[in-house]
Amino acid sequence: MKKMQLSYKYINLIITVVLFFALFAAGSVLYNGFFSTQVLLNMLIDNAFLIITAIGMTFVLIIGGIDISVGSVIALVCMLSAYLLEIQHLSALIVIPLMLLMGFLFGIVQGSFIHFFTIQPFIVTLAGMFLARGLCYVISIDTIMITNSFYQFIATYRIPLPFDNYISISVMIALALVAAALYLNNYTKFGRAVYAIGGNAQSAMLMGLPVGRTKVLVYGLSGFCSALSGVVFSFYMLSGYGLHAMGLEMDAIASAVIGGTPLTGGVGFITGTVFGVLIQGVIQTLIMFQGTLSSWWTKIAVAFLLCLFIVLQRIVVSRKERTKSIS
Amino acid sequence: MDDANSLLKAKGICKAFPGVKALNNVDFELKPGEIHCLMGENGAGKSTLIKVLTGVDPLDAGDIFLDGKAIAPKSPHHAQQLGISTVYQEVNLCANLSVAENIFIGREPLRFGSIDWKEMNRKSQELLARLSLGIDVTQPLERYSVAIQQMVAIARALDISAKVLILDEPTSSLDAQEVEKLFGLMRKLKKQGLGIIFVTHFIEQVYDVSDKITILRNGELVGSYETVNLPRVQLIAKMIGKAFDGFESSCKTLKLDILQERRNNFLQVRGLGHKGSIHPFDLDICKGEVLGLVGLLGSGRTEVARTIFGIDKADSGEIVIEGQTVAIQSPADAIQYGLAYCSENRKTEGIIENLSVRENIILALQAKLGWMKHITKKRQDEISKKYIALLNIKTAGPEQLIKNLSGGNQQKVILARWLLTEPKLLILDEPTRGIDVGAKVEIQKLILSLAETGMSVVFISSELDESVRCSSRMAVLRDRVKIAEISGEEMEEKYIMQTIAGV
Numbered sequence: 001m002k003k004m005q006l007s008y009k010y011i012n013l014i015i016t017v018v019l020f021f022a023l024f025a026a027g028s029v030l031y032n033g034f035f036s037t038q039v040l041l042n043m044l045i046d047n048a049f050l051i052i053t054a055i056g057m058t059f060v061l062i063i064g065g066i067d068i069s070v071g072s073v074i075a076l077v078c079m080l081s082a083y084l085l086e087i088q089h090l091s092a093l094i095v096i097p098l099m100l101l102m103g104f105l106f107g108i109v110q111g112s113f114i115h116f117f118t119i120q121p122f123i124v125t126l127a128g129m130f131l132a133r134g135l136c137y138v139i140s141i142d143t144i145m146i147t148n149s150f151y152q153f154i155a156t157y158r159i160p161l162p163f164d165n166y167i168s169i170s171v172m173i174a175l176a177l178v179a180a181a182l183y184l185n186n187y188t189k190f191g192r193a194v195y196a197i198g199g200n201a202q203s204a205m206l207m208g209l210p211v212g213r214t215k216v217l218v219y220g221l222s223g224f225c226s227a228l229s230g231v232v233f234s235f236y237m238l239s240g241y242g243l244h245a246m247g248l249e250m251d252a253i254a255s256a257v258i259g260g261t262p263l264t265g266g267v268g269f270i271t272g273t274v275f276g277v278l279i280q281g282v283i284q285t286l287i288m289f290q291g292t293l294s295s296w297w298t299k300i301a302v303a304f305l306l307c308l309f310i311v312l313q314r315i316v317v318s319r320k321e322r323t324k325s326i327s
Numbered sequence: 328m329d330d331a332n333s334l335l336k337a338k339g340i341c342k343a344f345p346g347v348k349a350l351n352n353v354d355f356e357l358k359p360g361e362i363h364c365l366m367g368e369n370g371a372g373k374s375t376l377i378k379v380l381t382g383v384d385p386l387d388a389g390d391i392f393l394d395g396k397a398i399a400p401k402s403p404h405h406a407q408q409l410g411i412s413t414v415y416q417e418v419n420l421c422a423n424l425s426v427a428e429n430i431f432i433g434r435e436p437l438r439f440g441s442i443d444w445k446e447m448n449r450k451s452q453e454l455l456a457r458l459s460l461g462i463d464v465t466q467p468l469e470r471y472s473v474a475i476q477q478m479v480a481i482a483r484a485l486d487i488s489a490k491v492l493i494l495d496e497p498t499s500s501l502d503a504q505e506v507e508k509l510f511g512l513m514r515k516l517k518k519q520g521l522g523i524i525f526v527t528h529f530i531e532q533v534y535d536v537s538d539k540i541t542i543l544r545n546g547e548l549v550g551s552y553e554t555v556n557l558p559r560v561q562l563i564a565k566m567i568g569k570a571f572d573g574f575e576s577s578c579k580t581l582k583l584d585i586l587q588e589r590r591n592n593f594l595q596v597r598g599l600g601h602k603g604s605i606h607p608f609d610l611d612i613c614k615g616e617v618l619g620l621v622g623l624l625g626s627g628r629t630e631v632a633r634t635i636f637g638i639d640k641a642d643s644g645e646i647v648i649e650g651q652t653v654a655i656q657s658p659a660d661a662i663q664y665g666l667a668y669c670s671e672n673r674k675t676e677g678i679i680e681n682l683s684v685r686e687n688i689i690l691a692l693q694a695k696l697g698w699m700k701h702i703t704k705k706r707q708d709e710i711s712k713k714y715i716a717l718l719n720i721k722t723a724g725p726e727q728l729i730k731n732l733s734g735g736n737q738q739k740v741i742l743a744r745w746l747l748t749e750p751k752l753l754i755l756d757e758p759t760r761g762i763d764v765g766a767k768v769e770i771q772k773l774i775l776s777l778a779e780t781g782m783s784v785v786f787i788s789s790e791l792d793e794s795v796r797c798s799s800r801m802a803v804l805r806d807r808v809k810i811a812e813i814s815g816e817e818m819e820e821k822y823i824m825q826t827i828a829g830v
Contacts, residue, residue: 187441199421208404266423
């Protein structure tokens with residue numbers, strides 16, 4: 001009995017992990033050369049920026065908010081760093097910290113609007129989304145290629161792993177962020193306050209938690225993550241362009257939801273989000289190996305997954321409510 | 328001053344909200360090792376006093392002393408640090424977190440800068456063990472009953488500060504056994520010298536556990552009394568605000584006539600109950616009678632109405648209407664059987680502010696006919712004019728927006744709305760609350776004349792004299808149980824109060 005009860009929160013997480021391995025196994029059976037460590041690692045390489053964004057998003061979702069500005073912030077970071085590196089000829093060592101700071105402040109400002117003026121996060125970040133996207137075109141309406149040697153070096157450098165495998169520096173950054181997020185979530189007062197506020201903000205306030213500060217910081221964190229993701233994305237694309245990362249915020253939200261973080265707040269898993277991203281990665285890879293399908297089929301598969309998970313969450317919640325009213 | 332002996336003292340507290348004087352010059356004193364009940368009807372100012380004491384709302388005037396030192400709590404958190412903790416009716420914890428986290432969040436034990444879960448769980452286990460509660464502290468709080476959640480909230484409050492503990496209606500969602508457990512805990516804490524302020528609507532519980540009672544009414548202090556020296560009847564009289572002696576019961580003529588004419592039963596209720604809100608009860612309602620439901624606030628008056636009307640689905644018992652057993656699953660069913668219910672929340676559940684008087688009146692009729700049936704504008708005008716005249720609704724015309732009408736007239740519009748559906752049984756929940764005396768009398772008259780035409784009315788009111796005046800029979804409720812029926816000569820205030828008090 002206890003065991004069954006224990007699992008209800010983790011149902012989505014468990015299904016996601018199981019599904020990931022099932023899809024991977026299916027691919028391995030169907031296609032030659034699918035079953036290799038490098039295929040797995042490539043999923044990380046291709047999706048490092050999404051993992052980074054989705055982690056910031058997970059914090060926002062746990063607190064019961066939403067941040068749809070992240071895709072535009074990534075584009076703005078790409079554009080601005082391209083401009084600063086190529087046209088202003090600034091050093092990468094100045095540009096990168098500057099971008100991270102900008103993303104953090106962007107999030108802080110959004111968070112402050114949300115908290116101090118009690119405006120719905122959707123509206124505030126919608127405005128942020130338009131602002132950041134619009135600013136890209138103020139800088140340039142064309143693509144700016146990045147030829148900076150430091151960026152070139154990071155973009156092409158392969159960290160060798162045993163058995164001829166390799167990963168990129170971006171993956172290292174993403175994994176480091178995952179580790180930091182796990183620690184932040186589980187072992188710091190900030191992390192636990194995030195869960196408390198997501199569970200019941202009124203209670204959290206009455207229990208004396210710094211609700212306002214935590215909320216603003218969470219949006220700051222999301223802004224920081226999208227800036228970091230933007231930096232990683234510019235390593236990946238080696239260009240700045242106003243249409244970069246269109247709709248990425250939705251991919252990030254989808255990853256978090258598939259990974260077991262509902263939009264209702266109070267619940268969420270960093271590990272789940274990583275697997276949420278990887279599931280999308282494995283579907284992409286499957287379609288790539290299949291060869292004839294358009295890559296848009298990824299979206300259709302994700303749509304089905306999302307639908308499945310939302311229905312599942314609903315069932316779990318309604319069952320929980322029923323047991324509550326009985327006991 | 329004997330401040331040396333008082334733990335928490337409030338003097339001359341005043342607090343006004345826009346339009347209301349919530350507290351006017353109220354004094355309050357709590358001694359260490361005392362369980363002090365704060366009593367009063369709704370709107371008496373209990374919760375405002377607590378909010379002021381715990382820093383939720385700032386006070387307008389007055390002083391608060393803790394251990395003889397003046398304090399000014401700025402927030403619940405600040406009050407906690409000073410030593411005043413509150414446990415609210417709805418448990419203010421985060422149900423998604425573990426029990427241990429709920430006790431320690433914000434003050435987690437750290438080890439090398441990160442949260443020491445082991446230590447936290449161990450400490451919580453210890454703390455709860457002291458309250459004789461052996462539960463798995465690593466489980467999410469939502470897995471436990473409200474009673475246990477409340478104990479966890481108390482554990483948290485005690486661990487933060489242990490001078491004054493305020494329990495704001497903690498027992499309203501607990502069953503008898505759980506209440507006993509909570510009281511055991513309260514007595515234990517009292518022995519340790521803690522001062523406890525206890526707010527409840529349940530009279531029995533007051534006498535069960537408290538040492539002292541402070542009564543508020545309409546934001547004014549009525550007085551503080553030793554529990555043992557205050558008979559129940561006195562307590563109720565003071566809460567309701569009736570001078571007890573020399574009160575002549577009046578105006579019984581009309582209803583006696585009705586009583587004599589008592590005809591067949593319209594509705595019979597047998598063993599109807601809804602777990603957690605009302606114990607199973609029996610009730611007969613005759614044609615053309617006004618049945619009063621009396622009892623203190625929270626005694627289950629509204630719950631009786633809600634269960635009959637199908638808002639709270641009954642989980643036991645049956646309803647017989649005109650000899651036929653009926654299944655009322657929802658308000659829509661109830662309306663089909665000729666029932667109508669005016670809820671006590673006129674503002675939120677009754678009127679639609681931005682629609683005109685006409686539209687508000689037509690609403691229920693339209694609902695009964697179905698949305699597809701068109702009622703012509705002309706007919707709507709006729710109907711609304713007829714009822715405006717019939718009920719003497721003071722409005723500039725049918726097209727006036729209802730929000731511009733006075734409370735009494737809004738109430739009449741709602742009455743008109745239900746009368747239009749020609750109900751056989753009309754349930755009125757506090758129809759006269761918040762309206763002026765003249766309008767009250769008019770509505771009372773209206774109720775009596777409706778009954779004369781053969782309509783059955785269930786009348787719920789907090790004002791005893793009003794109930795006495797209107798009802799031909801009364802059902803008395805206490806602590807969610809129907810305890811008595813009163814009719815005829817017994818229907819005078821003194822006897823009713825005694826019945827409510829249970830002496």
